[in-house]
Amino acid sequence: MPELPEVEVVRRGLVAAVSGRRIRHVSVLHPRPVRRHVGGPDDFASGLVGRTFGEPKRRGKFLWLPFADGDALIAHLGMSGQFRLDAAAQPRPPQCRIVLAFADDGPELRFADQRMFGGLWVSPGGADLPVEVAHIARDLFDPGFDLDATVADIRRRRSGIKRVLLNQEVVSGIGNIYADEALWRARLHYDTPAERLSRARVVELLDAAREVMTDALAAGGTSFDTLYVNVNGSSGYFERSLAAYGREDLPCLRCGRPIVREPFMNRSSYRCPSCQRRPRAGVRYSSHL
DNA sequence: ACTATATCCTGTATGC
DNA sequence: TGCATACAGGATATAG
Numbered sequence: 001m002p003e004l005p006e007v008e009v010v011r012r013g014l015v016a017a018v019s020g021r022r023i024r025h026v027s028v029l030h031p032r033p034v035r036r037h038v039g040g041p042d043d044f045a046s047g048l049v050g051r052t053f054g055e056p057k058r059r060g061k062f063l064w065l066p067f068a069d070g071d072a073l074i075a076h077l078g079m080s081g082q083f084r085l086d087a088a089a090q091p092r093p094p095q096c097r098i099v100l101a102f103a104d105d106g107p108e109l110r111f112a113d114q115r116m117f118g119g120l121w122v123s124p125g126g127a128d129l130p131v132e133v134a135h136i137a138r139d140l141f142d143p144g145f146d147l148d149a150t151v152a153d154i155r156r157r158r159s160g161i162k163r164v165l166l167n168q169e170v171v172s173g174i175g176n177i178y179a180d181e182a183l184w185r186a187r188l189h190y191d192t193p194a195e196r197l198s199r200a201r202v203v204e205l206l207d208a209a210r211e212v213m214t215d216a217l218a219a220g221g222t223s224f225d226t227l228y229v230n231v232n233g234s235s236g237y238f239e240r241s242l243a244a245y246g247r248e249d250l251p252c253l254r255c256g257r258p259i260v261r262e263p264f265m266n267r268s269s270y271r272c273p274s275c276q277r278r279p280r281a282g283v284r285y286s287s288h289l
Numbered sequence: 290a291c292t293a294t295a296t297c298c299t300g301t302a303t304g305c
Numbered sequence: 306t307g308c309a310t311a312c313a314g315g316a317t318a319t320a321g
Binding site: 003061076175 | 316
């Protein structure tokens with residue numbers, strides 16, 4: 001379940017692993033992860049040969065690796081995508097979908113993806129900002145992130161605040177885990193109407209999201225299993241720092257009441273039933289707590 | 290124009 | 306032991 005911190009860990013790994021390296025050969029072992037490549041698997045593979053990677057970029061949960069000619073390789077990890085750097089002699093796991101070998105005969109770059117919600121494809125002219133990524137809002141760590149505009153956008157949405165947080169066209173990089181953590185830190189129920197939040201309350205929430213993702217990044221990301229790993233194959237340590245997500249029946253770290261899990265958008269939401277009360281009709285949510 | 294929902298996918302865990 | 310079901314949840318096409 002890679003979200004912004006996990007994707008950023010992977011990006012940093014790729015900076016060290018592939019920047020400046022020239023592709024010698026590409027193998028597509030499963031067509032699904034290249035489904036978004038316009039020319040199909042064969043064109044994907046042949047079109048990459050001979051190109052040299054620049055410095056990998058990220059917006060929200062999207063990655064792209066620019067080439068000198070102005071094109072870019074886009075990568076999205078989806079639910080279970082992983083990049084691994086391995087010697088060619090290393091056995092490939094069954095989830096390995098795409099392999100890039102390099103002209104320097106160093107370790108090859110492998111894209112593994114169990115559930116195959118993720119993928120790789122070439123974006124013509126996408127080196128600066130791929131058109132496939134342009135509709136994604138800037139994330140909380142983007143130097144160009146506009147706090148006032150984002151707060152205003154959030155407050156005019158007619159939806160519950162968690163739905164808005166998960167909308168990558170409003171603010172990107174936040175997924176189910178960090179949405180629940182930010183809402184817990186801000187003491188908000190996921191169904192609180194976004195339009196009933198004061199400006200200051202929304203700023204508090206975004207601050208909480210930025211802080212929890214900063215902490216997670218410092219810990220190398222969150223992982224519950226082997227589905228999320230960095231390019232070296234190791235997992236992050238942030239799971240132990242989560243206050244809400246995955247903590248059903250465990251005591252709230254503020255008040256001790258057991259955390260509850262509730263169905264939400266075909267997934268789960270975790271919250272403290274005391275600190276994060278269900279909103280009542282007409283109540284407005286301002287700061288000064 | 291905006292919001293909500295169905296869909297894709299596979300490995301693991303759980304219930305009967 | 307086996308079979309069925311639930312669950313994990315990114316982004317997006319489509320329905321409302």
